[in-house]
Amino acid sequence: MPSLGELERAVMDVLWAASTPLTAREVQDGLGSRELATTTVLTVLGRLERKALVTRTRDGRAHHYRPVASREDHVAELMRDALDGAPDRGAVLARFLGSIPPDERAALRDLLG
Known part of the structure; x- marks a missing residue:
């Protein structure tokens, strides 16, 4: 099982708390007080996807992310x-x-x- 860095854990916390898949922008908004660029959030989501912790589905131009497991x-x-x-x-x-x-x-x- 891959370990999570601080930012990866924060992103996973946002995804675990959500009842539906989220876009990178929604994850960014869910991180609250952290001042992060959307590209940074996308990089973290890509890392989590490579670690098989999140899946991504395309909806129009946006991708939606959800955790693979609870x-x-x-x-x-x-x-x-x-x-x-x-x-x-x-x-x-x-x-x-x-x-x-x-x-x-x-x-x-x-x-x-």
Whole structure:
């Protein structure tokens, strides 16, 4: 799973929050206070497309972008990749469980039970 830079993550956050595919201009507007040129946003969207994180469809002269997977699916894949790289998955899981708040541990127990 490819990692995301700060700007790539911000663009993905905009796309994940949207209920429909967005144009580069709409993504740019969704980034709010960031002063970015549309060409910069297009470059980031192109990078995300090459990383297979977004898809692009043409609608007239504009392209619309949407995430390939949900934010939850993306994070779950990152977690799987991290575990796959660990020589002792059990130790990693134990450290992870020890680092999260009790209410999240309880939620995990509920999901597993």
